[in-house]
Amino acid sequence: MKKLLNVRNVVVGNEEIKILREISFEVNEKEIVSIVGESGCGKSMTLKTIIKLLPKNLEILSGEIYFDGIEIVKYDAMEKIRGKEIGMIFQEPSSYLNPLFTIGNQVEEAIKEKIEKKEKKERVIKILKEMGLSSNVYYQYPHQLSGGMQQRAMIAMSLINNPKLLLADEPTTALDLTTAFGIIDLLKNLVTKYNLSIIFVTHDISLAKYISDKILVMYAGIIVEKGPSNLVYTNPLHPYTQKLINCLPEKYKKGERIKTIEGQVPSLKDLPEGCPFSPRCEYKKKICENYIPGEIKIEERNVRCFKYGNFMES
């Protein structure tokens, strides 16, 4: 398989805080990679780093991102890549669509090629149909659609230029379960249809296992575990992943109390000096408090935990 995206040791932040610390991962062609983790651990920021739409007070401090032969961190014509090579969909479709224009108008606007208006319209209606929407939607305004339909329209918008990579920032969080699964199945089908790779951000590790080939588990700006989704789900190695999976309701019988992870994600302003998970970890050793563990490869997976040996941050 060919590598499409290669993120190498990326650090994002400013003088005060570091949002992402030494992030590295790869996305192959026609692959779905999920990023899971609690709120505020940097999942969405990872996506925004890839498409270079970080908030003004944050910047990429070091590292490299290779996308299809282009080094993105130093590339300064992102307008050419955004929408054309990399598409993005968001959490709450209703607020990501401009309320003043019809869906047709907005999807048409995304088309980068200079073609005639009539041709554009045909293409938009065709893609709307592929997304499971009626051609009527072309003439409708965002507020006239349901959440699921809006999300489909968003997907149509981001896929109209046949991008190679789709960044999905919790696209199903704002939707109810049945609609959400409709969207998930749609995304899964798109991979083969459009030769698409997807980076899928979610809270839900079982959803991640359902949709993706690979799972990255993030905690406080660090990828603590990454590997094939089946393995990560059935046999988690990192204590954080284990606890995450232990929180899933399907692991419990009726009447049993669901365990949660004690404590909270540390504030980015006062991170522990060592492993950020150490204050909540039951396997905590002395070394955990002072050093950030390096990556170690076990059973096709990369884990960052001193439980499996003393690998320091290089």
Next chain:
Amino acid sequence: MKKTLQRLRKRNYISYISFWIIVFLYFLAILADFIAPYPFNKQFRDYPLCPPTKIHFFDHNKKFHLRPFVYEVKLVNPALNQYEIVKERICPVYFFVKGEKKKILGIFPSTRNLFGTKEGKIFLFGTDMHGRDIFSRILYGARISLSIGIIGVSISFFLGFLIGGISGYFGGKIDNILMRLVEIFMMFPAFYLMLALRAVFPLNLSSFQIYLLIVIILSLIGWAGLARIIRGMVLSIKEEEYVLAAKSLGLSSFRIIFKHIIPNTFSYSITAITLSIPGYILGESTLSLLGLGIQEPYPSWGNMLSVCIGNLRVLSNAPWMLIPGLFIFLTIICFNFLGDGLRDVFDPKNW
């Protein structure tokens, strides 16, 4: 357009009516050559300050005439401008009568007027002290007064959107520089700025040059406050998620500002546009009133009114000289109602 009107009619009937009144006024202004019975500068020396001519169907013998007619009038007391009807002289009103040579819309040569009399005179709104027909002058004056609003508003909104949009969207240094510029313009009281700008230019310009000058002066005064408000709105709208989505589609900054951000200020700016048109009409009137605007013999509603100022005798003896003021009032109130209605209609959530 048709849909918008239907919605306007449904939601706000007053503003629907206002819309048609405005259209009618513009229609009058455009076809002034044809509708006005006399040219704007034609002086009837025998008829100074003649009161509005009454149109009759019954003559003094109570006899009915199918064709409406007017009586010829005669100046009996030149000192007090008193007129008397000459009862024997019945002058029927005809449509499409021959008048002076002119070009309708500046293209079609014609000698016909919409209505008029073959003998005698018809002054629907009376005459001024030079014996010029006020009705005709109002129609010609509408060309200036009504177009000054539209052109002035377009210029100042263009500037306001451009500068406010750029300033709000890019922020930082650009924002700082542009906003200080705006403040310089806002620092001066509008009225004195207007006078000062007018004073910079010579007085002996042609009337068309003066017209352009007034438009530019008024829009230069108008844009600053607007740019500031637009900037504020852009500042908040650019944080909206759909702007981020537009960025993720790789649209250019220019496109994002003018396609996604500015239209979202329309709920405010449509109202502001219609509400500021009266300001331009009044601004022109003010300048004309002070003798700095459109110069005689060219009429504008403002300079027609300016004759009345400081001339109480005229006011008490010839109140019809104030009719241009009624037209200013009508236009302003219609634009205000229209603005109210359009704001509702242009919000897609109300459909």
